[in-house]
Amino acid sequence: MVPTTSYLALSGILFALGMIGVLTRRTAIMVFLSVELMLNAANLALVAFARSWGDPTGQTAVFIVMTLAAAEVAIGLAIIVAIFRKRETTNVDDLAALKG
Amino acid sequence: MNSFTDWLPTLMIFLPLLGSLLLLVTPKTFRDEVAGFIAALTLGAGLAIWRGGGSELFRWDWIPPLGITYSVQLGGVSLALALVTALMSFIAILYAARRIPNPGPMLSLILAMETGLIGIFAAQDLMLFYVFFEDALIPALLMLAMYGKNGRMAALVKFAAYTLFGSLLMLVSIIGVRYLGGSPSFAMTDLKQHLVTGSAQTWLYLGFLTAMAVKLPLWPLHAWLPDFHEQNHDSGVPDVMGTLYKVGGYGIFTFAVPLFPDASLELRPILMGLAAFTALYAAWIAFRQTNWKRLLAYAGLSHMGFVALGVFSLNETAVIGAMYLLAFQNLYTGALFLSVGMLQERIGSLETRVGGVMTQAGALGGLTMALWFASIAVPGLAGFIGEFSILLGAYQVSPWLTFIAGITTIAAAAYALTAFQHTFWQARPAGAVTVRDLVHTEWLILAIPLGLLVLFGVYSTPALNLMQPAVRAVLSALGGN
Amino acid sequence: MPDWLATLLISLLKAVLVVLGLLTTFAYMTLIERRLLGRMQLRPGPNRVGPMGLLQPAADAIKSIFKEDLTVTLADKLVYTLAPIVAIGMALTAFGGLPAGPAGSLFGENPWVYNLDTGILALLALTSMGVYGIFLGGWASGSKYPILGGLRSSAQMISYELGMGLSLLGLLMIVGTTSFHGIVGWQAQNGPMILFQSLGFVLFLISSFAETNRTPFDLPEAEQEIVAGYLTEYSAIKWALFQMAEYVNMITASAVMATLFFGGWKGPQFLNALIPGISDWPLIWLIVKIAFFLFLFIWVRATLPRLRYDQLMRFGWKLVLPLALANTMLTAAFLAFRGSGGLWFLGVLSFAGVLALLVLSDRVRVLWNQPSVRPEGDIVRAGGD
Amino acid sequence: MLLVALGIGIIAVLASALLGPKKASRTKLMAYESGNDPERGGVGTGQRFPVHFYLVAMLFIIFDIETAFFYPLAVAYQKLIPFAFFEAVTFVLLLLVGYVYILKKKVLEWA
């Protein structure tokens, strides 16, 4: 039986990767994917904790989080597509209409 | 507790505010009359209180969960100052009504500000004091904004920033005073029971002092004053209110000293030094001014230096003198501002270098000169009693500083007389406009303050009787000295 | 030899067995299909290679291996190669969870490769992974038609996946477990599920046709519209792998239907009266049922014309999805309020539903047959075709 | 199982890669476009897909999640009667709101 800590380590790595992605990637899609990665890291942690405490609350939480992730995907894609169809870029740096 | 006299202070405070709101709906035709009437009524209420020998403490729990009370009392010093405020507001309204083209907003602002000022003097609760303190600010700002000159924005920002900087620190220390002292409420009566002790007191005192030093004003924090006066409307009406708004001395006397006795004793030398320096420095600057308003501003600053000196010295005579001076300098400084306004109306400039006005407008010149004499503390006028007793008292505390301050009186004579002489005597430049002399209300506007100055200059007992017990009460808390 | 190693090896062995079995089935499936179609269309069909063309599949296999394997210049090499592997991998894996007989009936081993409590979920998950194969394949080909084909087929598959998933809910409510064994066991006691969930079954059947891209839903390969869809740029073995995946999916679908609705690997119970224990013979029953469904697939292919794309989508979204939901709620309501009554009445209701659909088919058709609005301007054209 | 399955695929691909002939030519490696030279399209060249596919994808996500929610309820259903029934009804009703909305929005019209 794999100890909880290793799960946590993994989820920590995932989260870190996601964070780095959010901070460094410039195209909206990639940032977005990194966010999803972070969410999954959170899910992993939740499941691991749920197992170590041996109660299902954590798993239900995962369920909810998955839903949230899906909803975020839907809305995020909608926004990104909307922008992408207007102009060819989704590079965050190119969105310069609001500087000041 | 429900007798009419207990309500008088409240009435006196809020009557002007009601008036100013009333003015918003009154038709233009008799707006001036309404304003004057309200102001007169307020003054009447004040006099009624005086006849009743001051009012009892009126207390009502305003915000129980916060321990903020509405407790007001007009008696002693506060009553004197309130009376002067009411009077000067009345006079300001008189002049504004005839001088300013569309006086509507100005009149209501004057009244609104009067509420704030009287409130400041009447408040016996720190939070209440703070509230009124800030209330008075808003009309002052609006006057400057609506009637000021081109450079007003800078002046506004300076003025407001200085005031707020001080008062917010004061707010923090007000909170501190209550919670470190563990008082149930912000009412002075409670706070005096639970004094903060130790070094905390000093810090709180400093916080409090910043606000008051801005409003005194005291030397490093005075920079807003000249701009404020210079940018205000030429008629000098806002300046009158501005002068009345210099409540720092009073604040320190009524709140700071009783609440921070040790700290005020501890810091006394430094503060007296600052005060004396302010007095001298201001006089020196005033000497080099060529603009009447700036001149008056610095003159006022110099007087405030005196007041501060008196208050900080914590000596009975000096404090009484300080309060006396504080009250009456409002009269003559205000009146002088108005006279400058009249001058400007006639010759269209605030220069102190136009000559020969005296030849054509004798009355204006004469009255102005008399007021100047009051300002430079010529014996027989109210100013003298104030300054003299300040010096007298302060001398017992620290002779040297007193000596420095003493020099100021001479400097004052210098700047006042030169400026006056340049403007009123000397040769009239060729082709200058002819100057009308005073006309109907203007006489009153200048004569009433002068009359009072003379009256209290020679027969100062009633005022002294009014102030002495209050001052004694405050200072006794310090164990005298 | 430690027994974890033993179990590992054994399951590996079984896996290989299953895979080989599936592949042979696929190989001959192609042959059988072509022959049957030939018969149905009054033509011989392939009969050259070997007796009755029995060696045809081998020939095909060898050819497809030795054929040149093109990779279009614009293609994304890695994904292009990966796509068919994913497709076939998922297809094969999906099958492994299905039990083919009672525990220990396969030479003392269990006739299934892996056994999950969440069998159905796993199966659905794996089959839907197949979409990746198709979409990636289309996308990576770096050419127009494959992309369109890939998009279309993925859109189609995900759309019908909903119907598929929802149509099983009623069944799950009745059985109360998602493990195939549980379901098979339940059916052994209470009779095959088709009796109670005929509506669900119909929906599932339709959905699985769409899922496996078979006629009448074989839009991805609609030659006259988009050449060979996502397969356009594929050749040789990769192409063959896709084909393989499709057929394996068919087999799996048949097996699933057999397991979920027709009692799985158990035979009909009443036969036990004649020959005791016949219904527990391993493999036989499952294979029979699978064969039947495969025949059904072919039969339908020979019978029905292909839908238009917009009709297909509307059919999925406007008919299958709501019906599946309705079926679910029907079952739910029944279970909630049946009191102590048996399930047979639910069966009647459900069957009545099917009949109603058939009777009202003309009314129902308008839902999906024609677009209910004329496209005004910016309404996006179907699938870019 | 998964290993084996994937193994098969990989082996097959490798086999053909080894055994199959390699006679590439430009035309042969050109994307199929009924014989014309291919224009832009395909990987990375930013070909636009009809937005309808995005819509389908999003709808799928939403409804699939809903299915995912329904499965546990279905499995536990008989233990939670009648509470579960009302749960299901509420759930489906809320779902129908969305369904009706997309229906009226003509999202489901592939015309």
Added chain:
Amino acid sequence: MLQVPEASLTPLLPILLVLAGAISSTLLGFWLSRRTLTFINIGAVVASALSVGWLWNRDLSSFGGGLRADHAALLLGFVILAGTLMTLLVTLDTAWRARVAFPEFDAMLMYAVTGCLLIAFSGDLIVMLIGLEIMSLSSYVLATLQGSRRAEESGLKYFLLGAAGSAVLIYGLAFVYGATGSLNYAVIAEKTSTLNPENTGILVGGALLMLCGFGFKVALAPFHQWTPDVYGGAPTSVSLFLSTVVKVAAFAGMLRVFSGALDNAPGWHSVLAVLIAATLIVGNLAALRQTNFKRMLAYSAVAHTGFLGMALLGTPAAGGAALGYYLLVYTLMTAAALAIVAALQRSEEGFSVTDMRGLYYRHPGYAVALAVCLASLAGLPPFAGFFGKYLVFQAAFQNGYAWVSVLAALTSVAALVYYLRPGMLMFMPDRTPAREYGLGQRAPTTLAVALGVAGVTVLGLLPNLWYAFVAHPDIWAMLAGR
């Protein structure tokens, strides 16, 4: 283990009413005009506010404590509803000009409000999370809905940062769960006091992560970068909504989680103090440089985040009361100010500060109202903003964060300056032609503004009208439930 949860819907009444409004505008939008829908929604909001009043003092809870209609929830809910009402009133006038006048707008608005209320009523991290996400997702849509270039960009920025924020928050949530083994506030609260070291470590980590996540939502520096762009880029009525209702809800969440569940968890107080200090400095100083009034308000919203956050530094009793009071006041004054901007602006950029010169002589009513709002925002008595500031200063001061109070005092001098400039410009007479939308003065907006100004003034003169409700200490002692 499968026990049927007790699902009484009574405590959810306010939420359900709002949700009904949302659904109705989703569906009826195909048949009714958007204006009618807005009126329906206004009705729903008012009804929900009434139901809040009805639930008062009943202290119901549902779903095993997952949803609790206790006093705190009701108070916060009332604030949220007030903000919503003003938003709806404003949109009645400005939605057309902002090109967002379609049913989805109202629907999304109401969904967002549903989420906000869920947060306020949450008794459990999951419910809080759901509410938070409903709120955020709808707000992303709201910010984008206009379809203009600016709106879309602001929407994208908002979405990306917000999503990242939620991710961090959820990760923190996972850790809190890991440390305490429960998601229920009450259980967490009781567990936090008795923890073994490594669990404490996990808890602190989780708390800090959640702090960052909430930091994104309420725009605490350094997580505030999206705020000015979004508030500045979205349609003004939306900015109004985001900067009042959404922020209130986010603070409600923080109040529940930090002052409630994690109150005796170590570590986060000091970090929060630092964040707040940063926010105060950044927000105020940045606002000083703004030339566009709308952007300035955006930055002032950031600055106010700092002030509001100070309440969380206080003890739950003092801090909760302070926050409860300040949030309402903040909503009223910000909403009123932005309502005036929305009414008078020519384009969605709002107008520059210099354009406001002489406003008093063109729109005396709005000018005076705006002046009142600005004075209140600047914290000048006798307007309610002053007591709000006072309360939070006091809360922080009492709990030993005097330095934050002093810093706040100093920064609010800067604040005064940037509120003062427009406030005074309005009263400076000028001869140049008007630069704002002439026909802006419409009844509903005026009503909203009147609400705001009246509220600010009355609450300033008699704070007890509202403070008496929020001041009760044991309201906030039971934030986490028992």
